[in-house]
Amino acid sequence: MNNVSNRRSPGKLYMFFRHNLGFLFILVWLIGFLVFRLYPFISSLIYSFSDFHLFNGTTEYGLMNYKEIFEDDKIMKSLSVTFKYTFITVPLKLAFALFIAMILNYKVKGVNLFRTAYYIPSILGGSVAIAVLWKALFRDDGLINSMLRIFGLEGINWLSDPKYALFIISLLRVWQFGSAMVLFLAALKGVPADLYEAATIDGASKPRQFFSITLPLITPVVFYNLVTQLCQAFQEFNGPYIITQGGPRNATTLFSLLIYKRAFQMNEMGMASAMAWVLFTIVTILSIIAFISQKYWVYYGDEK
Amino acid sequence: MQIKSYKKAQQVASFLKYVILIAVGFVMVYPLIWMIGATFKTNNEIFSSISPFTTKPTFDGYKAAMNDYGGKINLLSAMLNTYKYVLPKVFFTLISATLTAYGFGRFNFKGRNILFAVLMATLFLPQVVMNVPQFILYNKFGWVDSPVYLPLILPSLFAFDTYFVFMLVQFLRGIPRELDEAATIDGCNALQTLVLVICPMLKPALVSCALFQFMWSSNDFMGPLLYVTTPERYPATIFVKLSMDADTGFEWNRVLAVSLISIIPSLVVFFCAQKNFVDGISAGSVKG
Numbered sequence: 001m002n003n004v005s006n007r008r009s010p011g012k013l014y015m016f017f018r019h020n021l022g023f024l025f026i027l028v029w030l031i032g033f034l035v036f037r038l039y040p041f042i043s044s045l046i047y048s049f050s051d052f053h054l055f056n057g058t059t060e061y062g063l064m065n066y067k068e069i070f071e072d073d074k075i076m077k078s079l080s081v082t083f084k085y086t087f088i089t090v091p092l093k094l095a096f097a098l099f100i101a102m103i104l105n106y107k108v109k110g111v112n113l114f115r116t117a118y119y120i121p122s123i124l125g126g127s128v129a130i131a132v133l134w135k136a137l138f139r140d141d142g143l144i145n146s147m148l149r150i151f152g153l154e155g156i157n158w159l160s161d162p163k164y165a166l167f168i169i170s171l172l173r174v175w176q177f178g179s180a181m182v183l184f185l186a187a188l189k190g191v192p193a194d195l196y197e198a199a200t201i202d203g204a205s206k207p208r209q210f211f212s213i214t215l216p217l218i219t220p221v222v223f224y225n226l227v228t229q230l231c232q233a234f235q236e237f238n239g240p241y242i243i244t245q246g247g248p249r250n251a252t253t254l255f256s257l258l259i260y261k262r263a264f265q266m267n268e269m270g271m272a273s274a275m276a277w278v279l280f281t282i283v284t285i286l287s288i289i290a291f292i293s294q295k296y297w298v299y300y301g302d303e304k
Numbered sequence: 305m306q307i308k309s310y311k312k313a314q315q316v317a318s319f320l321k322y323v324i325l326i327a328v329g330f331v332m333v334y335p336l337i338w339m340i341g342a343t344f345k346t347n348n349e350i351f352s353s354i355s356p357f358t359t360k361p362t363f364d365g366y367k368a369a370m371n372d373y374g375g376k377i378n379l380l381s382a383m384l385n386t387y388k389y390v391l392p393k394v395f396f397t398l399i400s401a402t403l404t405a406y407g408f409g410r411f412n413f414k415g416r417n418i419l420f421a422v423l424m425a426t427l428f429l430p431q432v433v434m435n436v437p438q439f440i441l442y443n444k445f446g447w448v449d450s451p452v453y454l455p456l457i458l459p460s461l462f463a464f465d466t467y468f469v470f471m472l473v474q475f476l477r478g479i480p481r482e483l484d485e486a487a488t489i490d491g492c493n494a495l496q497t498l499v500l501v502i503c504p505m506l507k508p509a510l511v512s513c514a515l516f517q518f519m520w521s522s523n524d525f526m527g528p529l530l531y532v533t534t535p536e537r538y539p540a541t542i543f544v545k546l547s548m549d550a551d552t553g554f555e556w557n558r559v560l561a562v563s564l565i566s567i568i569p570s571l572v573v574f575f576c577a578q579k580n581f582v583d584g585i586s587a588g589s590v591k592g
Contacts, residue, residue, distance in 0.1 A: 032462020
């Protein structure tokens with residue numbers, strides 16, 4: 001490496017940057033990428049095949065972590081809980097976001113007020129404070145049960161009943177549909193009005209218009225929201241960690257909670273890495289499926 | 305006759321729209337309003353009524369919220385700790401993300417396309433995978449429990465949160481290249497062009513980046529959970545979690561008051577700049 005190249009004697013490195021000036025600007029990112037992402041990424045793959053313990057070091061290499069993952073009932077259950085969580089949260093959240101965006105897309109008075117109100121939970125929702133509030137709402141004597149009692153209904157043990165706890169954790173994320181909604185709203189505004197006029201003249205009903213005009217034209221945003229929300233849902237940590245600590249009876253032990261426990265409470269870095277890689281593989285496969293399936297259902301206007 | 309019934313149907317439809325919007329709005333905001341009310345109630349009253357109002361408001365919750373935790377840290381010093389790393393992080397992110405976005409958005413160089421693809425791929429790289437090896441790395445560097453929050457701040461010097469790079473590249477596309485060319489003719493070098501011409505045009509995007517980074521880093525829980533272990537250095541997120549664990553079931557007015565105070569800065573920032581948030585989130589999304 002020619003580290004001492006300077007401006008007066010144009011060394012190889014200097015000439016390289018001269019011709020590739022842009023490279024100089026992205027250098028900060030590239031260094032950060034190599035040190036803080038690529039190196040840890042690759043090293044975690046190596047850790048995953050070892051019994052690396054933070055204090056005791058490594059004694060052997062092999063497939064034992066992966067074997068344990070697929071043989072341990074607790075880990076497999078947590079994996080299925082994570083899938084359940086994702087497939088409750090993502091569709092509900094996107095459906096809500098699209099539904100509200102469509103209503104706001106009509107000429108409604110006070111759009112800005114409504115949009116702000118719907119958006120607040122998205123901005124604050126990730127904070128610990130809101131998770132604490134969620135716990136207060138869904139306690140056995142919390143606000144939700146008090147409301148149910150006013151209507152003469154029995155209260156439900158939302159957080160201590162394994163049947164409901166996961167759903168309540170999901171609801172915290174569904175409640176934060178605001179940012180997905182803002183994206184949908186922007187996309188809906190981009191659908192040309194004359195298409196609807198033409199369809200109305202041709203006698204197309206409202207639902208028909210939705211499925212034949214609106215939905216196809218906003219599929220790029222549906223796709224974007226779907227992939228980002230999937231990624232986010234598979235990594236959910238704060239909600240279950242703060243509200244239920246994974247309980248009751250492991251009903252809300254999402255995979256990321258288990259990884260945290262293995263890595264930072266039991267210091268089993270090798271095992272935790274292997275679990276992280278299993279999760280990563282799942283998310284990657286789902287993303288690849290989404291990307292491949294794009295050509296069957298996502299409509300990009302400039303393609304034609 | 306037909307026109308009349310059509311009008312009526314329209315009126316019913318628009319009425320229904322408002323009913324739905326208001327009902328949903330209520331669901332979205334009521335928990336927050338109830339939370340504000342609850343902080344002024346006694347502990348007996350909090351869970352006995354669903355109204356946010358109370359006939360006998362008390363400041364007990366707030367008084368208790370200001371108490372020290374284990375004699376080492378209180379809410380205000382925890383909040384101060386939060387902004388000790390949030391503000392540098394915002395500042396460094398703006399600089400490093402702008403430089404990187406400028407490099408990708410305005411220049412051609414060897415390997416540009418491959419590197420940009422790599423950058424985009426990191427957007428989808430789950431942080432869960434990275435937590436363990438990053439912790440081991442920072443532990444090797446001796447950064448864990450650093451008094452100046454090195455593991456939380458330093459990566460932002462290197463455009464670690466690539467989402468912002470992506471967002472700025474999208475914005476850059478909308479700024480005409482003729483401006484750069486004019487600046488070059490006037491004798492600006494690449495860096496001067498960036499600072500004097502591009503940055504002023506990028507200002508709305510930069511404001512959005514700063515706001516989002518501010519919100520996300522103030523809400524960040526996992527980072528401090530892993531990298532801050534000394535109680536004196538706990539940020540607000542950890543403090544809130546601990547104060548809830550300390551007295552679940554007994555002093556909910558205190559717990560909710562602590563929570564509410566901890567998000568006041570975020571709420572103020574949101575209400576001052578809500579338009580920027582909405583604009584920023586739309587601009588960062590895919591455009592084809």
